[in-house]
Amino acid sequence: MMSVTNAFKKALAxxxxGLPVFPCAASKRPTCPHGFQDASRDVGAVRALWRAHPGPLVGVPTGKATGIFVVDVDTAKHDTAADWLKRHTQDLPETRSHRTQSGGLHLLFKHRSGMRNTQAKLALGVDTRGDGGYVLWWPAVIDHGHHNAPLAELPAWLAEALMPPPPETRPTVQRPRTPEAAKAKIEGIVGTVAAAREGQRNSLAYWGACRLAELVKQTVITQGDAVALAVEAARQAGLPTKEAHRTVASAFRGQQ
Incomplete structure (x- = not known):
């Protein structure tokens, strides 16, 4: 772990x-009272921060404050994160990246308006930091494993996966009038999810689970059958099983 003095020197640099910084403890938590909101690019203010609230790590706000959006891929702790990165490497543009202390990876992109923090929305172990968040600036601590390319634009497919259409914009499923109509409705929902293209999988899996949850409320289908169909459709679309279960469970909770 870096000493407080060395962290302070890196923070000044x-x-x-022009990068706003603030001190963090070894626990990765900010040491200053207002967290990332205390970050400053003013050298005098940075000196005062470290003098009053010393810390061995350097934090940097994300989002509008810096124009930086970060995808935090914790490959060291989660196999699902490593699988996600392997599946999407060819779809990710060359951009700046930082190796983390635990062996994970921060992918840095240009911030896009409206992008906030998420946890495990892309996959278990893949979090994001945008407006309202911060990251530790690992190049201040670790000298290797960093790629200093310019920040790339956030890929459209990634932004879409993180910002699906608001649930209220999706039409409510009308109760089918006959068993045949019910079967066709269910098959239509399941088929739409199963055929989802990359970049749409999470949002359509959530949408489909919400629609099936509505049919459960209408006693058209049992919850057990609806969950099983939703998970299987998400898996056919290409989502890992754990991710499919998590997305479907989230949708059903939202319909309660």
Whole structure:
């Protein structure tokens, strides 16, 4: 772990480059009272921060404050994160990346308006940091494993996966009038999810589970059957089993 003195020196250098910084403890928590909101690119203010609230790590706000959006891929702790990165490597543009202390990876992109923090929305172990968040600036601590390319635009498919259409914009499923109509409705929902293209899988899996949950409320289908169909459709679309279960469970909770 870096000493407080070395962290302070690195923080000053980053501030001089125009990056707002603030001190963090070894626990990764901010040491200053207002967290990332205390971040500053003013050298004098940075000196005062470290003097009053010393910390061995350097934090940097994400989102509008810096124009940085970060995808945190914790490959060291989660196989699902490693699988996600392997599946999407060819779809990710060259951009700046930082190796983390635990062996994970931060992928840095240009921030896009409206992008906030998420946890495990893309996959278990894949979090994001945008407006209202911060990351530790690992190049201040670790000298290797970093790629200093310019920040790339956030890929459209990734933004879409993180910002699905609001649930209220989706039409409510009308109760089918006959068993045949019910069967056709269910098959239509399941088929739409199963045929989802990359970049649509999470949002359509959530949508389909919501629609099936509505049919459960209408006693058209049992919840057990609806969950099983929703998970299987998400798996056919290409989502890992755990991710499919998590997305479907989230949708059903939202319909309660």
């Amino acid at each position: 980053l501030a001089e480059l």
